[in-house]
Amino acid sequence: MARWHLLPLLILAFLSLASAQNLTAKLDYGTFKGSYSSTYNISYWRKIPFAAPPVGENRFRGPQPPSPITNGTYDSSQTFDMCPQRTVNGSEDCLYLGLYSRPWTASQPLRPVVVVYFGGGFIEGGGSFSIPPSGYPVLNVSTTNDFIFVYPNYRVNAFGLLPGAEIAASSTSDLNPGLLDQQAALQWTNKYIEAFGGDPKNVSIWGQSAGGGSVVAQVIANGGKTNPPLFSKALASSPYWPKTYQYNAPEAQNIYDTFANLSGCAGPDSLKCLKAADVQTLRTVSLAMSASHTYNTSSYTWSPVIDGVFLTQPLSQATIKGEVNIEYGFGMYNTHEGENFIPPGLANAQNSGSPPFNSSTASFNAWLRGFLPSFSDRNIEQLEALYPATGASEGIASYNTTYTRAGLIYRDVTLACPAYWLARAAHKKSYVGEYMISPAKHASDTEWWNQVNAIQKSQPYIYEGYTGAFASFFQTGDPNAHRLTNATVPENWRTGEEFVIEADGFGTADVGQFLDKRCGFWRQVAGDVPV
Ligand SMILES: *[C@@H]1O[C@H](CO)[C@@H](O)[C@H](O)[C@H]1NC(C)=O
Ligand SMILES: *[C@@H]1O[C@H](CO)[C@@H](O)[C@H](O)[C@H]1NC(C)=O
Ligand SMILES: *[C@@H]1O[C@H](CO)[C@@H](O)[C@H](O)[C@H]1NC(C)=O
Ligand SMILES: *[C@@H]1O[C@H](CO)[C@@H](O)[C@H](O)[C@H]1NC(C)=O
Ligand SMILES: *[C@@H]1O[C@H](CO)[C@@H](O)[C@H](O)[C@H]1NC(C)=O
Ligand SMILES: *[C@@H]1O[C@H](CO)[C@@H](O)[C@H](O)[C@H]1NC(C)=O
Ligand SMILES: *[C@@H]1O[C@H](CO)[C@@H](O)[C@H](O)[C@H]1NC(C)=O
Numbered sequence: 269m270a271r272w273h274l275l276p277l278l279i280l281a282f283l284s285l286a287s288a289q290n291l292t293a294k295l296d297y298g299t300f301k302g303s304y305s306s307t308y309n310i311s312y313w314r315k316i317p318f319a320a321p322p323v324g325e326n327r328f329r330g331p332q333p334p335s336p337i338t339n340g341t342y343d344s345s346q347t348f349d350m351c352p353q354r355t356v357n358g359s360e361d362c363l364y365l366g367l368y369s370r371p372w373t374a375s376q377p378l379r380p381v382v383v384v385y386f387g388g389g390f391i392e393g394g395g396s397f398s399i400p401p402s403g404y405p406v407l408n409v410s411t412t413n414d415f416i417f418v419y420p421n422y423r424v425n426a427f428g429l430l431p432g433a434e435i436a437a438s439s440t441s442d443l444n445p446g447l448l449d450q451q452a453a454l455q456w457t458n459k460y461i462e463a464f465g466g467d468p469k470n471v472s473i474w475g476q477s478a479g480g481g482s483v484v485a486q487v488i489a490n491g492g493k494t495n496p497p498l499f500s501k502a503l504a505s506s507p508y509w510p511k512t513y514q515y516n517a518p519e520a521q522n523i524y525d526t527f528a529n530l531s532g533c534a535g536p537d538s539l540k541c542l543k544a545a546d547v548q549t550l551r552t553v554s555l556a557m558s559a560s561h562t563y564n565t566s567s568y569t570w571s572p573v574i575d576g577v578f579l580t581q582p583l584s585q586a587t588i589k590g591e592v593n594i595e596y597g598f599g600m601y602n603t604h605e606g607e608n609f610i611p612p613g614l615a616n617a618q619n620s621g622s623p624p625f626n627s628s629t630a631s632f633n634a635w636l637r638g639f640l641p642s643f644s645d646r647n648i649e650q651l652e653a654l655y656p657a658t659g660a661s662e663g664i665a666s667y668n669t670t671y672t673r674a675g676l677i678y679r680d681v682t683l684a685c686p687a688y689w690l691a692r693a694a695h696k697k698s699y700v701g702e703y704m705i706s707p708a709k710h711a712s713d714t715e716w717w718n719q720v721n722a723i724q725k726s727q728p729y730i731y732e733g734y735t736g737a738f739a740s741f742f743q744t745g746d747p748n749a750h751r752l753t754n755a756t757v758p759e760n761w762r763t764g765e766e767f768v769i770e771a772d773g774f775g776t777a778d779v780g781q782f783l784d785k786r787c788g789f790w791r792q793v794a795g796d797v798p799v
């Protein structure tokens with residue numbers, strides 16, 4: 269009986285929570301209805317179109333403005349499809365974003381915003397989230413920080429990154445349309461995020477793997493002079509930044525020609541044919557091509573190109589000149605993550621894989637020459653001196669296998685140096701970190717922050733020190749400002765040093781002995797391996 273007396277109170281409590289935020293957001297092109305999760309105490313809009321569907325003539329074209337929604341309130345509680353890709357057919361009508369935050373009412377101050385790009389080698393992945401959403405452990409690590417996460421989709425593989433002279437010559441096509449999707453999501457954020465409680469002057473961008481590569485692209489976009497600025501802070505977690513050829517260099521043009529041929533579109537009207545082709549045909553060809561260079565010149569074939577407008581110069585050049593769109597830069601990489609991208613056969617005495625590799629020096633050399641086809645013998649000599657057969661690096665006291673050696677070479681040129689260069693080029697403050705907790709492979713670090721995981725409760729010290737540093741950075745531009753760990757953790761995300769995350773805690777490493785020298789080498793040979 270007594271319990272019934274509580275019911276009105278419960279209803280009241282529920283109503284006051286539910287009325288905490290108006291979940292109907294009215295923008296100039298539509299009205300969007302979101303939801304509230306009491307389990308996670310977040311308000312969320314999971315599906316909002318930020319551009320017109322890139323179909324028909326808009327295929328291979330930069331994003332166009334979204335069409336007005338005139339038939340009522342749009343249900344933003346639903347999820348959205350991935351763009352066409354490997355694991356799913358997906359849908360070409362895929363330019364949507366989702367966002368979430370703690371409940372907000374118009375009387376409260378605006379909050380910092382974090383736009384997050386998904387990873388997946390520029391060939392797969394998607395921005396749609398389930399509940400609890402991606403990134404929730406970063407929001408939930410402390411109540412001191414309070415920001416809005418925005419998760420946009422962007423086009424991948426041929427749909428997002430088809431290079432070639434034909435694309436450049438077409439008035440209804442653009443190079444790097446997938447990267448332009450990412451930029452459009454930032455423009456949408458700047459225009460509309462206030463309606464959701466976000467501060468458009470306080471935007472960070474973040475991503476892991478190709479999501480980190482996407483961060484790199486936006487940081488060096490428009491010659492580093494994007495005007496008006498769209499964000500001021502960037503965190504690149506293990507940025508996957510493969511070689512960036514000029515859009516019509518032989519390597520890039522060959523991708524267009526092969527794509528057109530395999531799609532049955534060879535000839536003078538190839539682009540017209542590709543625009544009209546069946547989406548599944550293009551998807552199948554994209555997939556076949558994405559695997560065709562693996563363990564050789566490029567990992568997944570589809571990657572950003574220098575297009576002369578959006579991307580005007582390689583990362584190594586943009587960053588040395590400080591031509592970047594950030595005040596605050598934060599770069600992270602994992603000790604052994606290059607090993608995810610090299611032939612597994614290099615780890616075994618016996619040949620394995622196709623083409624076959626083994627742990628011999630001869631096999632290592634075959635991989636190296638395939639990966640760096642334009643390297644002169646002199647470049648190779650310099651490289652071998654910097655990455656000797658028996659050597660070391662930050663986090664690796666000593667190695668003596670071709671597997672570790674190849675992993676370090678790949679890691680530095682494709683992941684670690686991009687993270688390092690990006691951070692160090694920031695105009696105001698710069699932070700670099702290395703994740704060393706075994707196995708420290710690619711994505712090993714994501715368990716601390718991408719999804720809710722038991723480890724966040726079982727090891728609060730690392731969770732608070734590491735994930736808490738990200739949260740502090742998004743909120744303030746400084747990973748130390750809102751540190752959650754006590755004085756036993758050195759406050760050391762500082763220029764000239766790197767912060768390290770190890771199984772038993774945190775520390776710093778001097779990058780002068782290895783990383784700085786090795787990245788200097790990659791910058792110096794950027795003419796022969798365009799990064
Ligand atoms: C919520 O906002 C919408 C759009 O601005 C408005 O039409 C509606 O009246 C508001 N609802 C409440 C309960 O304030
Ligand atoms: C939800 O989050 C807001 C803002 O951080 C906080 O004020 C409120 O107490 C939280 N509500 C619950 C039920 O945890
Ligand atoms: C508006 O039209 C779209 C497309 O036909 C449809 O999917 C949606 O359900 C309609 N919305 C409403 C509120 O009727
Ligand atoms: C994916 O597309 C193929 C080819 O059109 C079709 O056969 C298959 O049923 C589709 N799969 C799904 C899950 O829609
Ligand atoms: C979110 O943080 C609160 C406060 O520390 C904690 O009690 C709760 O378990 C966390 N939620 C998740 C899903 O980790
Ligand atoms: C594409 O097809 C054309 C005409 O059949 C041929 O000349 C060309 O070599 C092919 N290019 C590639 C990269 O396959
Ligand atoms: C290892 O690879 C090298 C170079 O390809 C080859 O010459 C050698 O026979 C291979 N060794 C074994 C055990 O397969």
Ligand SMILES: *[C@@H]1O[C@H](CO)[C@@H](O)[C@H](O)[C@H]1NC(C)=O
Pocket residue numbers: 564565623638641
């Ligand atoms: C690697 O690529 C180069 C140039 O694209 C090609 O000549 C070579 O045969 C490839 N090597 C392997 C092992 O596939």
Ligand SMILES: *[C@@H]1O[C@H](CO)[C@@H](O)[C@H](O)[C@H]1NC(C)=O
Pocket residue numbers: 666667668
């Ligand atoms: C390589 O290093 C391992 C462990 O670091 C060591 O046990 C082994 O003896 C070394 N091998 C050679 C040939 O030096």
Ligand SMILES: *[C@@H]1O[C@H](CO)[C@@H](O)[C@H](O)[C@H]1NC(C)=O
Pocket residue numbers: 379380469470500743744745
């Ligand atoms: C962003 O907002 C936070 C919290 O309100 C504030 O501490 C910080 O100074 C702001 N940063 C910028 C660049 O406006």
Ligand SMILES: *[C@@H]1O[C@H](CO)[C@@H](O)[C@H](O)[C@H]1NC(C)=O
Pocket residue numbers: 729754755756
């Ligand atoms: C600091 O935090 C660590 C890890 O949680 C704990 O073991 C240590 O006792 C704390 N030290 C102080 C002085 O609170």
